[in-house]
Amino acid sequence: MSFQFNFNIEETESSAGECEISLSKSTPIIETKDVQPKGFNDLHGSSQKQCMEKNEHGNHGTHPTDGDKTVLCKPAVEHQIPEDVSGALENKVVESSLGLRYVNVSVVEMTLSHSDIWSECVVKKSITSNSDLISGVYEGGMKIWECTFDLIRYLEDEGVNFEDKCVLDLGCGAGLLGIFSLTQKAKVVHFQDYNSTVIEEITIPNALVNCDSDNSANNIDDEPCGKKTKKSAVKPELLTKCRFFSGEWSHFTQLMQNQVPPMKYDIILTSETIYNPTYYNALHEVLQNLLVNDGIVYLASKSHYFGVGGGVHLFENFIKESKVFNVHTLKVHNDGLQRMLLSLAFKNHN
Structure with a gap:
């Protein structure tokens, strides 16, 4: 049984890689080939200070450097x-790998391309722009990126002990990291992504199919590819x-700090969220x-993201200069594009 995802990251200035991931019960096979660059940016971590700048049309947003288009904060x-x-779960097709179930994103995209009920219209805009990432509009959350599976295998x-822990899946996309921690008896699991469409159409359905009371973690891998979901109870x-939660990082941070009591997490999981160094400050926040x-x-990332200059080594330098966290390399994958797993912990913790 195998599953295949075809996607591309279109980037500025230099060439990027279009990756094909063949997911099986063992290790994914990653092949890369060159594609022509286009626009690649990320507003996950835009600062609140930037967000409050008012543009000439009366909207609050940032002004990107590549033209007059204004990026609005969510x-x-x-x-x-x-x-x-x-x-x-209606019209959703379910696939499975590594003991987790998830809806087929291509089917969701096809459905939304015909009738997008969300005001973001991310699928239509993604198709129109021929890009999986549109700054301030769509941040790639409907794709399952390979570093996610690297981190799940490592955990x-x-x-790694998740029992009775409060966990945040930051920049969650499909939410597989958070769902994995849920299967490991986490006490609380919060999911955050930039786009509300991703949360409603991908993340929440994925949580639902993994909480199906008619299935257990022990037999999920026997689920046939392309099986349509059935009506069933949920635990x-x-x-x-x-x-x-959806929205950009600075607003999410404030929302959690305004909880009574303020919300904090024992474990934060994040995958492929450090591709743009412009927003490292907000991620650090x-x-x-x-x-x-x-x-x-626990952070998973490609070593370098061509076109925007982000990646592991630049992020490690940023963390070290900030002098708040210790950062350690946990594992390096050298098949295809080099990918790395990192851990961060406070320096002042004994």
Whole structure:
């Protein structure tokens, strides 16, 4: 049984890689080939100070350097789990790998391309621009990037303890990292992505199909590829552990700090979120303000993202210069584009 995802990252200034991932019960096979660059940017971490700049049309947003287009910041919004589970999973096709189930994103994109009920219209805009990433509009959350599976394998192989932990899946996309921690008996799991469409159409459905009371983690890998979801009950005790948020990072940080009591996490999981160094400050703000003193961050990334200059080594230098966190390399994957797993912990923790 195998699953294949075809996607590309279109970048500025230099060439990027279009990756084909063949996912099986073992290790994904990654092939790369050159594609022509286009626009590649990320507003996940735009600062609140930038967000409050008012443009000439009366909108609050940042002014990108590549032309006159204004990038609008998205306030943090919480999304509720639907009462009608069957409705939320209608027309979804489910696949599985590494003991996790997830909806086929290509089917979701095809459905939304014909009838996009969300005001963001991210699928239509992605198709029109021929890009999986549009700055301030769509941040790639409907794709499953390979570093996610690298991190899941590491967490499982190392037996990382999630029991009774509060976990944040930051820049969650499909939410597989958070869902994995949910299967490992995490106490609380919060999911955050830039786009509300991603949360509603991908992340929440993925949480629902993994909380199916008719299936267990032990037999999920036997699920045939392309099986349509059936009407079924969902374990309420698992879903009550979950909360879902969309919006940019600075607003999300404020929203969590305004909770009573303020929300903090024992473990923060994040994958492929450090591709643009412009927004390292806002990412650092999330980690510094929302991680408990003895908490840990697990981060997965490609070593370098061509066109925007981000990547592991630049991020490590940024962290070291900030003098707040210790950063350690956990694992390096050299098949295809080099990928790395890192951990971060507060320097002042003994």
